[in-house]
Structures are given as C-alpha cells and as structure tokens.
Amino acid sequence: MKDTATGLVASTIAFSNVDGPGNRFVVFLQGCNFDCVACHNPQTIPGHAVEGDHAPLRMTVPELLTQIRRAAPFLSGITVSGGEATQQAGFVHALFTAVKDDLSLAHLTCFVDSNGACGPDTWAGLSPVMDGAMIDLKCLDAQIHQQMTGQPNDEVLASIRQLHALGLLYEVRLLILAGVNNGTELVQHTAEWLAAVDPAMRVKVIGFRQHGVRPRTPALVEPNAHELQAVATMLQAAAGFDICVI
Amino acid sequence: MTLDVSGDNEFEARARALVQDGSLGYDQKVRRLAALATEMLPYPLISAACEEALSKRVICDMYEGNAPFTARYILPDYEKAIRQGLVHLEMPPPTTLADALAFLQIMYSQVPSVTTYPVYLGDLDKVLAPFVDDRISDAQLDDALRRFWIGIDRMLPDAFVHLDLGPHDSRITRSILRVERSLRQAVPNITLKVDPSVTPDDLIEDAVLTVFQTGKPHFVNHPMMVGDHGDQYAAVSCYNSLKIGGGAHTLVRVNLKEVALRHTGSTDEFLATTLPHYVELTAELAEARVRSLVEQQHFFDTHWLATEGLIDIDRFSAMFGIFGLAECVNLLMAYEHAGSEARYGHDAAADALGRRVVERVAELVAQRPMPYCEGGNGFCYLHSQSGIDLDNDVTAGTRIPVGDEPSMFEHINTCAPHHRFFASGISDIFHVDETAVRNPRAVVDIIRGAFASGMRDFTFNLDGNEFVRITGYLVRKSDLAKIADGEGARHSSDYLAAGSENAYHLTQRAVKRIGCHERAPR
Ligand code: SF4
Secondary structure, eight states: OOOOSEEEEEEEEEEESSSSSSSEEEEEESOOSOOOTTOSOGGGSTTSOOOGGGOOEEEEHHHHHHHHHHHGGGOSEEEEESSOGGGGHHHHHHHHHHHHHOTTTTTSEEEEEEOOOSOHHHHHHHTTTOOEEEEEEOOSSHHHHHHHHSSOSHHHHHHHHHHHHTTOEEEEEEEEOTTTSOOHHHHHHHHHHHHHHOTTOEEEEEEOOOTTOOOOSSOOOOOOHHHHHHHHHHHHHHSOOEEEEO | OOOOOSSSOHHHHHHHHHHHOTTSOHHHHHHHHHHHHHTTSOOOOOOHHHHHHHHTTSEEOTTOOSSOOSOSEEEOOHHHHHHHOBTTTTBOOOOSHHHHHHHHHHHHTTOOOTTSSOSOOOBHHHHHGGGOOTTSOHHHHHHHHHHHHHHHHHHSOOTTOEEEEOSSOOHHHHHHHHHHHHHOOSOSEEEEEEOTTTSOHHHHHHHHHHHHHHSOOEEEEHHHHHHHHOSSEEEETTTEEEETTEEEEEEEEEEHHHHHHTOOSOHHHIIIIIHHHHHHHHHHHHHHHHHIIIIISOHHHHOHHHHTTSSOGGGEEEEEEEEOHHHHHHHHHHHHSTTOOOOTTTOHHHHHHHHHHHHHHHHHHTTSOOTTOGGGTTSOEEEEOOOOTTOOSOOSTTOOOTTOOOOHHHHHHHHGGGGGGOTTOBOOEEEEOGGGGGOHHHHHHHHHHHHHTTOSEEEEEETTOSEEESSSSEEEHHHHHHHHTTOOOSSHHHHHHHHHHHHHTGGGOOOBOSSOSSSOOO
8 A cells, every 4th residue: 555644535425324324424535446437426537537626635534533523423434435445445444443443433333335346455454444345246247347347347246255254245236227237137147146145135226327427429328217126126036135226 | 462343344354254264174263263352352461662573573472362361382291180080071090091092082172272282192102101011912002092193183183283202112102103104194293202321223213214204203302301391391382392290371482583683783782782672572572471371361270280280380481482593693794794695504603693692592581580480490491483384584493594504414513502592492404315214224323413412302304205394393295285276174284384385485495415415326
C-alpha cells in the first residue's frame, strides 16, 4: 500500500439505509479499477471528468473520525464504498482500526462495499478489522463481464468464496441490465454458483437505472419490474437465498 | 368576540350553512352547531391589549369557544377506574378481558374534550394487563382487540383519539401492533414510550414496521418525560404529553412570526421588550380561560370524572404554545443584518438565534404563575404547537418550513436542542425514504440516536404511505381526496386536514433520504 495516512474521498453521507445493516455512515472513496458501462459514479473513475461539486478530497483518518463521531449515536456502523474501496485498502485498514480503537465508536460495525476485484491478500489484511462485505457480481459469464466492466471476473468470484469462508460475506449484489445479463441460462448458472458458495446467501437484485449514467450507443436498457421479478424467481427456485429486489 | 346577531345576521347565515352542508354528517353538524352557540356568550374578561392581539391572531385561543365548559385535554386514570368501577355509569370493576373492553368502550363515550371525543384512551398495555394471562391465546387476544379497534374507529372517528404503549414489551403491545397493521385505520393514534434501557430493539422495530403500514405509532423519550412529569404521564391528541389523572385546561399559543413583524430594532430589544409583552398577553389569555372553566363553569366541581377521583385538578395545567419560530428567526436575522438571507435550519447563526428565542420564552413562562396549574407546579407547560388548519404562511411550532428541511441528520441537530424546553410536547416530523422498508433497523438506529441527542418526541412518515400526518394527526390520502371531491369523509379530523393540506402544501415536505437516492445501486 502506498499512502495510508490519507484517503482520496469522493464524498461522505451521514445516514444511509442502503449500504449494509442498520443506519450507516458511508465514505465513498475516489478511484476504481473497473470501467463499467453502467457506472453511476463515473467521476470516481480515473480519466473521467471531475466536475466542481465532485472534486475529491484528501482526508486523514482523524478528519473522518470527527465526522463519524457526530453521527455515531444514530449508527449501526460505517461502510466504505466507492469507486472501489479496496483500491485504497491501506487507508481503509487504518480507518477501521481507528474506529475499533476509539471507545466511543467501538460499537460500530465496519463494512466494505466492493466490486470484488482485488487479490486474496487484501481481504486477509482487512479481515481482522472488518465486519462484513457487500460484493457486486456484475456477471458470472467471463466474456459478458469483460464487456460490462472492461475487466475479467476471476478475482470477483474468488473474493466471494474467500469472504464467505472468512464469515464476512454480508451480501452479493447482482446488477441486472436488460438483454445483457438476464438470460435464463445465465441466471440459472449464477444461482447454482452462488448456492454452491452459500445456499442461504443474502442476494440483492438491483435493476439498472439510467439516471446519472454516461450516455452511450446503443443505449443500455432498464429491466422492467417483471424482468427483475423473473430473475428473483429463478434464484429462489435454486436455493433458499434471502433475496431482495430493488 | 361575541357574535353580532343584529346586523347582517351572520349567526343565522352560519347556522343555516351548517345544517345544509351536505358533506357533514349528522354528528358533525350537532357539534359545530354547539360551538356556534357558545359564540353567543361573552368572552372571558381580558384587557384591551389582549383582545387586540387575539383579534389580530398574534395570540390564539385555538377557537375553543367563548365559555370553556370542559378541560381541553383530559387523561382519566383508567387503571384506577378499572379497579374501583364507575358510580356515575353504574359499572362494577370488570373481571374478564371482554368485560374490561366493554367497560372501556362505555367509559370512552363519556369522556369530554374540546373535540368532543376523548383524546386519551389509556396506556392500554397496562390497563388490560390484569385481564390477559396464559389462558388467552394470541389469536384470541388479536380477535378481541380487533373488534375493539373497529369500534374505536367507528364510534370515535377522530384522529386525535390517542393511546399509549410501552416502555416495556408485552403480549398486548405486540397484539395491538398486529391489529394496527391488519386494519390500517386512521384511529386511534398511538404513542410508543421508549426507554433505551428497557425497550427492546425488536419492539421498536415492530413499531417501525407498523409505521410503514399505518403511520403510527409516534415515539417518545420515556426517561425525559418521566423527568418532567413523573412516570404517570401519557402522550395524547397530537403529541401533547400530560399527566395521567390530569391534563390541560386549555391551549393558548403565540405566533412568533406575527410578534417579529410587530418589532423594529435589534434582537436584544426583541428579547427584552417585544417578546415579553406578547408572552404576557398570551399568559393573560390562558389565565382568563382557565378561570372561566374552573370558577365560572365549575367543571371540576361538577364532572363525575373529578368527583369519582379519576381526574384531579392538581394534576392539570395550561399549555402555552408557540409556533412560527422559523419565520420569526428569519425576520430577526434580516433586521439585525440588513439583507441577511440566513435561514432557520440552514445556518448556524440562525439556529443559535432560534435557541435564544425558545430559551427566552421558556424563561418567561417559568416566571409567570398560573392559577389552578399545580400539574405544572403553578406554571404553564410549554408546547411547540403543531398548527391548525387555518394557519397560512407560518410554520408549525419550532419546525423547519415544509419543503425546506435539510438532510435528516442536520434536521435533527437543528431541532433536538429545543426539545428539553417543551414538557408538553414538540413534534418535528421526518419523512423517511421508502428504501427504509427493507432496512427497518436503520430507523430504529435513528430513533435511538434522536433520544440520545435529547429529543423528546420522534415521528416519521414513510414517503409514499397512504397515511399522511398533517399537523400531528393522521389522515388517509383517499379520505382527503373525497373531501376535495365534495363527497364527505367519516372522521371529523379529516376536515381539519383538508384545510391544512392546502394551507401547508404538506405533501411537498422534503423527503428525508436516510439513504442517498441519487447515488446509485452499483
Ligand atoms: S465498479 Fe462501481 S464505481 Fe467502479 S466502474 Fe464499476 S460501477 Fe463504477
């Protein structure tokens, strides 16, 4: 890890109910190793335009702790998201360690929200100070994954297995792009693969939404409620997943 | 204040309009005609300055009428009633659950209030506890309470009708929440008392899930309430916390926006002269009305609840309400710093000024003795008044204007410091984004945090819910639509709401995104 004393932070929010269990303070780190066609935060990826409002900040752990302390009475925990959180794993480690060492914050759980594209050492290093991870699986099919993100998915799949083995896998998220990754066969394979890892896994099925995404031709297609439900039904048929559709 | 019946015969015109109003039910007509009739009586004696402030609505008597003949909010001691029975109503103490529910239903029909419907139905988990043991299954309990619930909604169709639960968990509490979720009625309103060290998270979560469905319950900070009232207190009507076996004689309120509009000069002068002047006029109004109720109408000498010891005048006080703090602060900021656009809820200096105004009012009210107010140790209870249907262009209580609220975290930080001053209740309504439905624990976290931060009352609406809180009470959106269509509605509070909804643009209240919506699922 390079600089672990400061992190490049895209933004923070004091209250979130969509980034892990309970109410959470979320730190969005700047920078990502994927370049997803469906990315809603393209400004967090290097090389994409950074507008005034979004200019990332170099922040120290104590600076973040000051913000977290104000919100702490209202929180179950904190979540580091992105961009890609594990790109700044050293900083994440320093932040989580500081939270665990602070008497007024030690009750907060520390979660990572990640695209899963990092090596096993990253999770091994973070595991003593983290309490859970939410991992995006953009696609089980390597080729489609490559088209969707510009990168292969072998690290993602390994991360999901490794985190489950560590008892740290909180949730796997499937982003559904209509006509791209919701084919029946593909979804069935995905369900089988996930069930082999953990048949009681928490799975969040997320419909892609145009809002905030870079324009592109041909345009990406939002799945309708029916298509999303179809994915959920196929998953549920495969195993006793704890499924949530949004 | 007395109605002029000679000139254009407004009285006759209003009486006729009432009897001929096709959208009012029979009961609603009778009640409104009675209110009209008391306007024929002279107003309690007040000074010319007080009368002037009242007629300009700088201060307000909540249109309670010229001759108060019932205390505004009455909290009968139902536990005592159940133990000793009712002489006036010839009801012996009940011995079974069915008896107890019938007993209560009969008693409710005879409890007076300014709305004519009882504003307090008891701390039902405790009142019913002696009648629920292992011989009654959960299914039987749900069944009995379900019938009782339907009766309350149909016979007491007013959303100010209120009951309390907690802070301890119980089978009755859980059953009531289940019945609430299955019936989805506007009535009764409910408060859950939360004691962080006693109330389990999963009970708060059960209550949060109930709010998602029905907009109820409201949550109160039990240790803080006990500190102000002792443990025999309840939240009634829309967020008025008062003593059980007591209540409030009256509610008067001062419109801080109107006070600020009548001020020229510095903030210091406002706090030293203008504000005390109007606080005293409000107190004068309260005293005149309390004396009229107690000394002229002899309410406490004559009503059976008092003579049977189910209420005690020594557990009553008067409520001193304030509203329009937001506009008051914004005006004072502009007077003090020409051209300042600092807004309450968005600017640290404006928020600090808001606290100074509230502290000053609290100090003045705590120095103004009030007769027959032993419940408040001889003084009024301070109340952050949540508004009525006639309020236009002024924000309820100490709230941040509708649609102008900051993020929920900042909103709580602005409001929380006020809460300790308002022993008889304060409501800041938060709107929670629908994503919370999948993560109710997040709301539990926020409720716990709010109380740890010194909030007294916490209530939230779920965005997209069929139920909408207007000023403090609940209505169904479909019922509002019926009034707008001229069809009429079954609950009397719906009519207040129809006016209020228009005046407040309440449906525009900023949705508090405890999750960040714009940011995307990745
Ligand atoms: S992994 Fe997330 S942040 Fe990175 S490019 Fe993909 S969608 Fe954007």
